[in-house]
Amino acid sequence: MAFVLEHKDTSTKARAGKLSLAHGDVLTPVFMPVGTQGAVKGMTPRDLDDLDTQIILSNTYHLYLRPGCEVINKAGGLHKFIGWEKPILTDSGGYQVYSLADLRNLNDEGVVFRSHVDGTSFFFTPENVIETQEGFGVDIMMQLDECPPSSATKNRIEEAVNRSILWAKRSADKWSSTTSNLFAIVQGGLHYDLRQKSAEKLIEIDLPGYALGGFSVGEEMTKAYPVIEKTAELLPQDKPRYLMGVGFPEDIVKAVSSGIDMFDCVLPTRCARTGMCFYSKGRLRIKNARYKEAMDPIDLSCTCYTCRNFSRAYLRHLFMTNEITAVVLMTIHNIHFYLDLCKKMRKSIQNNNFKEFYKNFFDSLIYL
Numbered sequence: 600m601a602f603v604l605e606h607k608d609t610s611t612k613a614r615a616g617k618l619s620l621a622h623g624d625v626l627t628p629v630f631m632p633v634g635t636q637g638a639v640k641g642m643t644p645r646d647l648d649d650l651d652t653q654i655i656l657s658n659t660y661h662l663y664l665r666p667g668c669e670v671i672n673k674a675g676g677l678h679k680f681i682g683w684e685k686p687i688l689t690d691s692g693g694y695q696v697y698s699l700a701d702l703r704n705l706n707d708e709g710v711v712f713r714s715h716v717d718g719t720s721f722f723f724t725p726e727n728v729i730e731t732q733e734g735f736g737v738d739i740m741m742q743l744d745e746c747p748p749s750s751a752t753k754n755r756i757e758e759a760v761n762r763s764i765l766w767a768k769r770s771a772d773k774w775s776s777t778t779s780n781l782f783a784i785v786q787g788g789l790h791y792d793l794r795q796k797s798a799e800k801l802i803e804i805d806l807p808g809y810a811l812g813g814f815s816v817g818e819e820m821t822k823a824y825p826v827i828e829k830t831a832e833l834l835p836q837d838k839p840r841y842l843m844g845v846g847f848p849e850d851i852v853k854a855v856s857s858g859i860d861m862f863d864c865v866l867p868t869r870c871a872r873t874g875m876c877f878y879s880k881g882r883l884r885i886k887n888a889r890y891k892e893a894m895d896p897i898d899l900s901c902t903c904y905t906c907r908n909f910s911r912a913y914l915r916h917l918f919m920t921n922e923i924t925a926v927v928l929m930t931i932h933n934i935h936f937y938l939d940l941c942k943k944m945r946k947s948i949q950n951n952n953f954k955e956f957y958k959n960f961f962d963s964l965i966y967l
Contacts, residue, residue: 600738600780600807602839608953612831612858615948618839620738621778622678622686623653627839627860628944630851630937631656631688632867636665637681640868641930644683649904650935654685654738656863659731660692660723664716668731676736686738688863691728693744693763693784694844697816705745707762725769733776741810742770744784749818756788759813764800771804782808782841785834789818789826798833809834810841811859820850828857848877848940852960855944856953862941867933872926874918877936881966883911885929890915903935904928 601619608614618625632639632647635658639647647655662671666680674680677687695712696703702713709724725743732740744763747756767783774781783801787793801809811830814823827842831854834840841861842854851862867877874885878898883890885897896906897914905914905928917925947956 602808602837604837606949608948609951610954611856611957612828613855613944613948613953614858614860615945616839616860618686620654620686620780622684622738625653625686626945628851628855628941628948629653629861630941631861631863632934632937633863633865634681635661635865637662637677639930639934641871641927642868642934644681646931647683647934648685650931650938652685652934652938654688655683656688656690657681657737658692658694659689659728659735659741660695660712662689662735663692663721663731664714668734672734676734678736687735688739689732689735689737689741690843691732691741691743692723693741693746693812696744697746697748700748705762707765709743725766726773729770729773729781733774733779735779737779739780739782739808740774741782742767742784744786744812746786746813746816747788749788749816751788753788753790753793756786756790756813757793760786760793760797764797767801767804767806771806780807782806782810782839784810784812784843785830786813787826787830788813789822791826791829794826794830795833798830802833802835806838808839808841810843810861812843814842815845815850820846824853824857827854827859831858848937849961849964851937851940852944852957855948856957867937868930871929871933874925874929876914876929877933879963881964883966885911885915885918885925887915897929897932898936901932901935901939903932903939905932905935 604616606615616627631654634655671680704711728743745759747759763786783806785797787797839860842859876897890911893911947953
């Protein structure tokens with residue numbers, strides 16, 4: 600992997616860069632649609648390609664369970680199995696340490712999960728998680744880490760920091776692929792001193808990229824922003840910075856202003872399934888009665904397939920009658936919105952006017 604920091608905005612910490620990976624280049628800032636099971640919900644690879652999606656995210660835990668490593672490896676790797684030719688990043692299963700806390704036990708050796716599918720037990724270690732991801736042939740692999748909830752005590756969060764550092768070292772020792780790149784994950788909750796400790800120890804390992812994990816796990820994002828900004832400053836300038844699992848468009852714009860390059864989140868697809876659409880003035884709920892006869896598109900300034908062809912009234916009609924097409928069309932729009940937001944931020948950074956973009960973005964927000 601090569602990462603080139605192409606430009607830094609002169610009045611903020613925002614950055615524009617380029618990741619060169621085995622399956623193509625990725626221009627940053629970038630949003631990665633989430634395809635947990637090897638598919639972005641409601642979208643085909645053709646749809647994603649039409650939206651100029653550069654990279655998607657899948658999940659090692661879920662793919663390990665279904666369809667299983669043997670099936671994916673038999674297909675020739677994850678790219679061939681899912682019909683996606685561009686880069687893929689796989690999360691390690693560290694988030695499931697948090698989200699499936701009732702179904703796992705962990706110690707310094709690794710994590711024993713009880714499958715949420717059929718109850719069978721299996722053991723994830725830093726080493727076999729790397730082995731699995733290398734077998735998938737993905738472009739970016741995440742280390743196995745422990746993601747504690749925001750409600751955990753500082754002592755408990757420090758324990759997770761120490762364990763994640765240990766696992767990062769073991770992951771690096773196991774890593775052997777020349778095409779699958781390993782990223783470390785900085786933990787520490789909202790405690791800057793723990794974030795600093797985590798970042799400094801992980802930087803010593805000298806991996807291709809660094810992620811900030813353990814945000815958007817129950818805390819108020821207003822409290823997270825200062826920690827994200829200060830922690831980003833600790834990370835190497837010449838390596839990509841990835842904020843995991845965050846978030847709303849407002850969160851992403853704020854994080855870009857702090858020097859973050861990469862993002863993922865389930866919100867564009869999840870919100871589409873509940874009838875929420877993102878647009879240039881914030882968010883709107885398509886089921887609201889005001890849209891029953893609204894002949895405008897979701898967003899007059901949007902160029903996606905949905906907005907070029909369909910009205911709010913039609914989308915509301917489809918949604919209220921439980922037509923699956925409603926979810927597909929709103930998912931197309933929401934993902935386009937996130938991808939286009941990153942393109943606009945990149946352009947503003949290159950033109951040294953990100954500060955103006957930032958102000959205009961937040962000044963225009965209303966919620967319908």
